[in-house]
Amino acid sequence: MTIVTGKAETGRRLQPGRSGVLRNVWQHRADYAYVLPAIAVMLVVIAYPIYYTIELSFFKTPPGLQLRDKTFIGFDNYTAILTSPVFWKVTWNTLIWTIGSTFFSFVLGFGAALALHRDFVGRGVLRAILIIPWVISAVAASYIWKWIYHSDFGIIGAVLVGLGLADQPPNFIDNVSTVLPSLIVVNIWREFPFAMIMMMAGLQTVPEQLLRAAEVDGANAWQRFWHVTFPHLRNVSTVTILLLAVANFNSFIIPWIMTGGGPSNASHIWITHIYELAFGRQRWGVASAYSVLLFLMLMVLGYFYVRALAGNERKEGGA
Amino acid sequence: MTRISLGGAVLRGTVSAALMVSLMSASALAEAPVDLSKWSPEYVRSIAGTQDFDTAADCGKVTPLDYKGRLTFWYQGVFEGDPDLLRQYYKDFFETFRKTYPNIQLEEQALTYNDLLDKFRTALLGNAAPMAVRLQILGGTEFASKGYLQPLKPEDVGYSTEDFWPGAMKAVTWDGVTYGIPTNNETMAFIWNADIFKRAGLDPDKAPATWDDVVKYSKQIHDKLGIAGYGLVARKNAGNTPYRFMPQLWAYGGGVFDEATANPTYKEVELNSPQSKAALQASYDMYVRDKSVPVSALTNQQADNQPLFVAGQLGMMISHPSDYNVMLDLQKKATGADKDKAQTVIDNMRYGLIPTGPDGKRAVVFGGSNIHILKPEYVEGGKVDEPAAKAIICMWTSPEWSLKMAYAGSNPGNLNGFKTKWMKERLDSIKFLDVTTSMLPYGIPFPALPQSPEIMNIIVPDMLQNALTGAMTVDQAADDAAQKVKDLMGGL
Numbered sequence: 001m002t003i004v005t006g007k008a009e010t011g012r013r014l015q016p017g018r019s020g021v022l023r024n025v026w027q028h029r030a031d032y033a034y035v036l037p038a039i040a041v042m043l044v045v046i047a048y049p050i051y052y053t054i055e056l057s058f059f060k061t062p063p064g065l066q067l068r069d070k071t072f073i074g075f076d077n078y079t080a081i082l083t084s085p086v087f088w089k090v091t092w093n094t095l096i097w098t099i100g101s102t103f104f105s106f107v108l109g110f111g112a113a114l115a116l117h118r119d120f121v122g123r124g125v126l127r128a129i130l131i132i133p134w135v136i137s138a139v140a141a142s143y144i145w146k147w148i149y150h151s152d153f154g155i156i157g158a159v160l161v162g163l164g165l166a167d168q169p170p171n172f173i174d175n176v177s178t179v180l181p182s183l184i185v186v187n188i189w190r191e192f193p194f195a196m197i198m199m200m201a202g203l204q205t206v207p208e209q210l211l212r213a214a215e216v217d218g219a220n221a222w223q224r225f226w227h228v229t230f231p232h233l234r235n236v237s238t239v240t241i242l243l244l245a246v247a248n249f250n251s252f253i254i255p256w257i258m259t260g261g262g263p264s265n266a267s268h269i270w271i272t273h274i275y276e277l278a279f280g281r282q283r284w285g286v287a288s289a290y291s292v293l294l295f296l297m298l299m300v301l302g303y304f305y306v307r308a309l310a311g312n313e314r315k316e317g318g319a
Numbered sequence: 320m321t322r323i324s325l326g327g328a329v330l331r332g333t334v335s336a337a338l339m340v341s342l343m344s345a346s347a348l349a350e351a352p353v354d355l356s357k358w359s360p361e362y363v364r365s366i367a368g369t370q371d372f373d374t375a376a377d378c379g380k381v382t383p384l385d386y387k388g389r390l391t392f393w394y395q396g397v398f399e400g401d402p403d404l405l406r407q408y409y410k411d412f413f414e415t416f417r418k419t420y421p422n423i424q425l426e427e428q429a430l431t432y433n434d435l436l437d438k439f440r441t442a443l444l445g446n447a448a449p450m451a452v453r454l455q456i457l458g459g460t461e462f463a464s465k466g467y468l469q470p471l472k473p474e475d476v477g478y479s480t481e482d483f484w485p486g487a488m489k490a491v492t493w494d495g496v497t498y499g500i501p502t503n504n505e506t507m508a509f510i511w512n513a514d515i516f517k518r519a520g521l522d523p524d525k526a527p528a529t530w531d532d533v534v535k536y537s538k539q540i541h542d543k544l545g546i547a548g549y550g551l552v553a554r555k556n557a558g559n560t561p562y563r564f565m566p567q568l569w570a571y572g573g574g575v576f577d578e579a580t581a582n583p584t585y586k587e588v589e590l591n592s593p594q595s596k597a598a599l600q601a602s603y604d605m606y607v608r609d610k611s612v613p614v615s616a617l618t619n620q621q622a623d624n625q626p627l628f629v630a631g632q633l634g635m636m637i638s639h640p641s642d643y644n645v646m647l648d649l650q651k652k653a654t655g656a657d658k659d660k661a662q663t664v665i666d667n668m669r670y671g672l673i674p675t676g677p678d679g680k681r682a683v684v685f686g687g688s689n690i691h692i693l694k695p696e697y698v699e700g701g702k703v704d705e706p707a708a709k710a711i712i713c714m715w716t717s718p719e720w721s722l723k724m725a726y727a728g729s730n731p732g733n734l735n736g737f738k739t740k741w742m743k744e745r746l747d748s749i750k751f752l753d754v755t756t757s758m759l760p761y762g763i764p765f766p767a768l769p770q771s772p773e774i775m776n777i778i779v780p781d782m783l784q785n786a787l788t789g790a791m792t793v794d795q796a797a798d799d800a801a802q803k804v805k806d807l808m809g810g811l
Contacts, residue, residue: 063807064769066465067444151614152547152627174617176788260555263617264781264790279437280556281773 050295056288063282070285077289086265086273087290093180094269097255098248101187106241108188109195114225116196117203127200134193142257145186149173149258173259176266183255183267187248195240202236203229235311242305249298270294351481353734358760360753368743372735374720375419378713381477381706387422388707391699393439394453395688396429400622401728402644408723416714423707432558436772443467447699451708453502453690453715455558457765457772459491462691463498464769469692469703472497476713482733486685486764493767500716501732503725504687506758507562507637508751509674514667515634519543526671530570533635533674534601534609540634541611549605550624550636551612553783559621561765561775563637564602564783566683569763570676571598575774575804578766579682585766588808590782591794591801597677599786599793606787617784625649629661640751641728643668670751672758685762687732690715730756770807778803 025032057077059070081087116127133141148155149172157169172182206229214224252271255261261268261276268276270290278287353366375384397406413427428449430438436458442448448467462468473480480488480497487501513523519540527533537548552559569579573595576585589595605612613619613627625642627633629649636642646668650661675681690712695703714720722736727749736742746752765771782800785791791799 063773064464066467146618151618153630153632169614171614174614176790259618260557262555262780262784263553264784264788266788266790276556276777279440280777282440 053288053291053295056284057292059285061282061284061286067284073285077286078293081286081289081293086268089265090268090270090273093267094249096180097184097187097251097269098245100181100184101191101248101251102241102244104184104188105191105244106195106237108192109197109240110199110237112192112196113199113203116200130196131193133190134197138190138253139257141186141190142254145189145254146173146258149182173267174263176264179259179263179267183258186254186258187251190254191244191247195244198236198240198243199233202233205236206232235308238308238311239305242301242308246298246301246305249294249301351734353737355485355760358756360757363737363742363753363756364746366738366742367746368738368740370718370735370738372718372739374714374717377477377717378419378710381475381713382420382710383706384419385422386420386706386710388704389424390426390451390704390707390711391449392425392427392451392453392708392711393435393449394427394429394690395432395435395455398431398622400620400625400645402641403648404644404727405641405724408726412715412720412724415720416711419714420707420710423710425707425711433556436776442699443697446697446701448693448697450698450703451690451692451711453688454499456487456490456501456504456685456687456689457558457775459499459689459691460493460767461769461772463491463493463496467693467697468498469694470496471499471692471712473500473716476500476709476716478713478716478733482735484685484732484734484759486762487687487689487732489767490687490764491689491691493769499689499691500712502688502690502715502721503729503732504685504759504762505639505725505729506683506685506755506762507566507639507673508683508754508758509635509671510628510638510642511635511669511671512628512631512633512664512667513669514663515540515544515546515631519634523667524669526669527635527674530567530598530601530674530676534604534611536635537605537611538609541609544634546632546634547613547627548609548611548634550621550628550633551602551605551616552619552621552624553602553606553616553780553787554618554620555780555784556776557620557780558776560780560783562684562686563621564598564779565763565765565775566637566673567601568595568598569682570674570680571595571601572676572678572680573598575779576766579763583766585768588801588804590779590804591797594676596793596797599782599797602783603786603793607789617787629653629664630657631660631664637673639728640670640749640755643670643750644727668751670754672754673761681761682763683758683761685759685764687729689732730759770804773807774804778807 056070058072058074060073060076061067061070112130116123116130151157151169151171151174154169154172156172157166160166161169171178173179210228211224214228219227250271251269252275255267255269256272256275259267261272265273271294274287274290274294277283277290354362378384397409409429413425416423417425426449432455435454439448439452439454439458439462443462454462459468473482478500483501484504487504488497491497491499491501509526511526516525516536517523519536520543521536521539527536533549540546540548550563552563554560568574571594573592574589576587576589577583578585606616613624613633615623621636621638624633624636624638625645626649628636628642629646643665646661646665650658650665653661673681673683692705692708692712693703695701715724716733718731718733718735718739719741721733722731722739722741722745725731725736726741726745731737731742765775768774778800781803782796785799786793786796790796
């Protein structure tokens with residue numbers, strides 16, 4: 001009896017995981033059915049292109065031939081990319097662009113969210129105004145900023161010269177040293193409202209009672225922020241930063257429209273470079289290899305994003 | 320004794336007569352409708368308005384006017400730098416086509432010069448191209464060499480090869496086969512503001528004779544008046560850049576290959592020859608040494624130079640005769656004192672021949688566009704309605720419409736267009752047309768190679784940007800560009 005019972009117990013111990021998963025799937029069969037169409041579409045429009053891009057990255061695609069005339073070259077495209085000085089320049093530009101844009105967008109957005117979280121006259125109007133850069137088309141914004149920055153008759157230059165602060169208009173986007181920071185400013189201007197909205201939503205979740213209790217206990221404004229508000233915003237901050245970073249890694253419109261990656265490749269970031277390689281120079285194989293590398297990097301970011309979201313869910317579940 | 324049968328004699332006679340007629344018609348066809356050896360403004364005036372054409376009747380012979388079909392068509396259309404006049408002619412063309420062929424369901428799509436190639440290439444990869452396309456002159460050989468285009472020659476739509484500029488026909492020919500028909504051909508001219516010249520102490524009625532003079536004049540204008548002298552354009556992926564730099568390069572005796580010679584072979588890369596470097600040095604001198612050109616040249620297109628010019632902030636530029644109409648359009652939109660200022664610029668606008676190089680060589684890009692029919696396997700739906708495609712091609716390349724669609728900015732691809740009454744009207748109404756038509760014999764086509772778009776739109780502008788930003792010296796930039804062309808030609 002004892003032996004039998006023991007076997008039965010061992011069997012039960014092995015089974016729960018599998019049968020539990022299956023039972024769980026069965027119980028949520030309707031949910032799976034609901035997401036099935038979306039998954040099917042994703043397989044067609046995402047999975048296949050990813051597969052094809054990976055495949056293409058192992059082929060040489062001379063610009064003078066059709067794509068079907070490609071030849072297999074193994075990892076040569078990857079070797080060529082990693083040994084190319086342009087790759088490292090573009091990668092450096094991409095890192096500066098992504099880190100600079102993400103950091104300053106987040107800090108500005110967070111600051112704006114904290115300011116707008118307080119109650120004051122005109123708060124609603126100000127909030128609406130601050131959202132405008134995020135709402136308007138990136139293409140329109142790029143053209144507007146191109147004229148604002150224009151090295152010969154841009155508004156900023158005219159104002160500075162008019163006020164006697166400069167002898168001639170500053171050169172923002174026709175100079176290899178200033179072009180990337182100038183584009184980052186435009187990107188921050190466009191993105192910080194997103195961070196602001198996210199952080200404002202996060203601020204709504206900070207319990208008022210805790211803040212009041214802290215105040216009663218004698219905590220000053222900074223201490224209340226640092227010990228009560230900020231810990232509550234940690235997860236939303238992580239998600240916001242990751243979303244901004246992913247969006248910035250994938251940026252295209254602003255640099256492409258404003259400078260086309262120039263002058264002298266000084267504002268080329270990965271996506272604009274990939275676009276030029278593929279559609280301007282028809283190096284589909286090399287462009288695909290670049291895309292695979294970018295994909296891998298984004299997967300790493302995606303992993304952290306999912307982990308952050310899972311952390312949020314666990315905390316909410318625990319609460 | 321030889322016996323001659325009546326039947327045999329009739330047969331021989333018929334064959335001989337047919338052969339003679341065919342040779343006569345062949346020689347008649349082989350004769351160009353205009354005498355290119357006599358080309359001059361006076362000659363162009365003398366032939367204008369001497370012949371009438373009935374476009375609908377001519378095209379009806381190619382595709383019956385009651386033909387029922389469907390056509391998808393992409394074309395390089397008007398953009399922000401074009402005058403309103405041209406917009407109206409494009410509108411009129413499609414309205415007329417729909418009236419002439421009421422049973423052809425036309426789905427047309429206009430794309431700008433800088434977007435068309437990228438979009439077209441992408442569509443081809445997905446077998447989603449249109450049935451017919453009008454591409455910039457640079458694009459013909461790229462797509463023909465890859466096998467995307469159907470053979471198509473002027474004779475297929477009722478015209479003769481000799482009706483078109485020989486240089487333009489080269490751009491649609493690959494491996495001895497013709498794959499398209501030129502719609503328009505253009506050569507630009509040199510434009511200057513006489514008032515600025517006068518205020519800068521230059522002869523207001525005299526264009527700079529050489530490119531070295533352009534460098535000197537540009538500096539003098541900048542130093543004396545504090546404005547930009549010459550409208551340099553060096554943006555990447557913009558057609559405007561090669562159209563302005565290549566004439567300079569060729570005038571100095573340089574080139575990408577030997578495309579400026581009578582019989583180019585495209586074998587040797589000459590982008591880093593001493594002559595090519597001298598041309599690049601001239602641009603460097605204007606941008607870096609003298610700072611006499613717009614600082615924004617690296618991100619500018621010609622459309623950005625136009626407001627500078629009409630505002631009296633730019634002394635010289637290279638462009639089409641249509642820029643005069645663009646200035647008129649811009650002046651209409653100006654208000655208050657700006658309107659008067661713009662009028663002063665327009666009154667002082669002068670056109671002249673593009674300057675020569677140190678050895679007296681004058682050159683200009685022989686530009687334009689071509690129209691093509693795609694192979695069915697690359698077209699959305701896998702079918703090409705050939706009669707419908709030929710109908711629109713016949714109309715666009717007709718003497719009437721090849722002229723009207725090039726009314727202000729270009730010249731008719733079909734040489735018979737010069738004989739129409741609209742050419743006469745155009746000569747009277749479009750100022751400075753004489754100058755740009757006078758530049759036609761100096762026109763040099765871009766190399767008729769599939770690699771030309773990358774060379775002209777990416778490698779040449781990159782070379783300019785590398786030198787002008789100081790990222791490389793002039794020598795390094797030229798050597799780097801030459802190496803890129805070699806790699807490209809070697810299939811890398």
